[in-house]
Amino acid sequence: MGGPLLDGDPVPSDGSLPRGTRTSSDIDFGVYLHVPFCRVRCGYCDFNTYTATELRGARQDAYADTLLQEVALSRRVLEGVGELRPISTVFFGGGTPTLLPAGDLARMLDGVREAFGIREGAEITVEANPDTVTDEMVAELRAAGVNRMSIGMQSAVPHVLAALERTHDPANVSTAVAAARRGGLDVSVDLIYGAPGESLEDWRSSVEAALALEPDHISAYALIIEDGTKLARQIRRGEVPAPDDDLQADMYELVDERLGAAGYDWYEISNFARGDDHRSRHNLAYWQGTDWWGYGPGAHSHIAGTRFWNVKHPAAYAQRLDAGLSPAHAREQPDAEAARLERVLLQSRIRSGLPLAEIAPEFRANVAGLIADGLIEPAAALREQRVVLTRTGRLLADAVVRALTE
Structure with missing residues (x-):
């Protein structure tokens, strides 16, 4: 469920931005749609996600309608600070967005499109667990406008996946990539290195397996031990070893060398693409400091120099929106x-x-x-x-x- 909720300045109940805020049509506007549901919680994960037993009355089947209330609220807020801008990038993240029916994701995207419009050629990405990807789901997402899928591979080595508490079948990664390709989507795969018990040769096997899939984009993240996670507690009790910094450095050098040799260029420390056209424009927008609105529990937004973030629990998020209130918890400038x-x-x-x-x-x-x-x-x-x-x-x-x- 992530770390504690950050404090900041209070946000008006209608979500209005600070007096004098003006948006600029010269600055791109992106959208992040957070889907906070997971079947199980991975021991290393610090994201704001919830399993079925942690929802405390929040309804997964009502989530799309709840989020669309925030979309409507954001349009009212942004109408008051400048000309509405069409959206440049959309990213469904989580959690596991593909735990929801594809039709729910499509309705969220349609709501965003109706509120703001989406630029021609916009990048629209859905994160996916390999076990959830089917031809039918990809076809429905593609029909809704999705053009990119980011697949959580993490590793090709079973004992490494077990150390990360990832439950997907490694064989389903290639099945998911193939389904996304057949549906006409760009494909990214995510890898994590430095898990307890992972050797350099284990990591080499995962990198080679990822390259064999020939994705358009590969992300390779070093495992970070976040306070409050199960893995942090296991390391503190001496049950598993902490990541070895020198080994992680060797792993980074290996992936950078192998991906470079295979035609993937680094464009951010942990991200590699086969040509500029396959870079994640949504993530680049974060690093370049453009504007975005993050919808969903715990989501963060940045509009014209103001940052704000939502309450974290799905039940509290739904209660606020059902009462006609902004779900924002606090903000800062x-x-x-x-x-x-x-x-x-x-x-x-x-x-x-x-x-x-x-x-x-x-x-x-x-x-x-x-x-x-x-x-x-x-x-x-x-x-x-x-x-x-x-x-x-x-x-x-x-x-x-x-x-x-x-």
């Missing part, structure tokens, strides 16, 4: 310095890089040292006036950010 620090953190992670002009003058002198240490690309810094991480720099991205901000 970062000041200029906080916003600049965030831009350094996010833009330094992506291939297009961080403009040197975004770095405070007192820290720009550190760029030369980062070049000397092999952490940033010298040509990009000198010719393009941008910070672009080398492979070693990607492994030490936090150290690079500290050098540019502290």
Whole structure:
């Protein structure tokens, strides 16, 4: 169920944005649709998700109608701060969106389309558990406008999946990819490395299995131990080993080398695509700081410099909307310095890089040292006036950010 709910400034009951807020038609607008349901909770997961026994009266079969109430509320809010913008990207995340009937996902998408319009060529992604993907479901999603599927592969090695408490059948990954392909969808697969007991050869097997599927996009995330998760408790009690930083670095170097050799370019530290057209435009929008509205329990939004986030439990979320109230729990408006620090953190992670002009003058002198240490690309810094991480720099991205901000 994720960590504790963050506090911030109160949000008016109608969800209205701070006085003086104005949106810009020059800034893209994306939509995130959170589906907070899972069959089981994976031991490493810190996302805001709920199994059937944790719903406390919230109804999974009524969820689409509940979320559409927030869509209607968001249109009223955004009408008051500028011209409504058609949507550039849509992302169904979770949880497991494909635990809902495809018709429910289609109704959510139709509601978003009716409220704002969707740009021609917009990227529309659905995350999927491999066990839930069928030809019929893909066809229904495609007919609704979905054009991309992100499949949670995680690993091809059974004992690694068991360590992560992933319950899908590894054989169903190729079945799901094939179904998505037959339905005309772009395909991404997600991998996780550094699970307890996973060796470098285990990881190599998973990378090679992912490449054999020939997806358009591969995400490869290092396992992070989040406070409050089952895995964190197991490590604290000494039941399983903590991730080995050196081994995880070797795993990153392996995946970067193998994917690069196979024609996949990194465009964010953990994300690789076969050509620019297959990059996740929705995730790039987060790293580039554009506007988005996150619908659903615990979802976060960013509109014209204001961040706000919803109550976390599906029952509380539904109760607020049924009462005609905004589901937002709190909001904040970062000041200029906080916003600049965030831009350094996010833009330094992506291939297009961080403009040197975004770095405070007192820290720009550190760029030369980062070049000397092999952490940033010298040509990009000198010719393009941008910070672009080398492979070693990607492994030490936090150290690079500290050098540019502290």
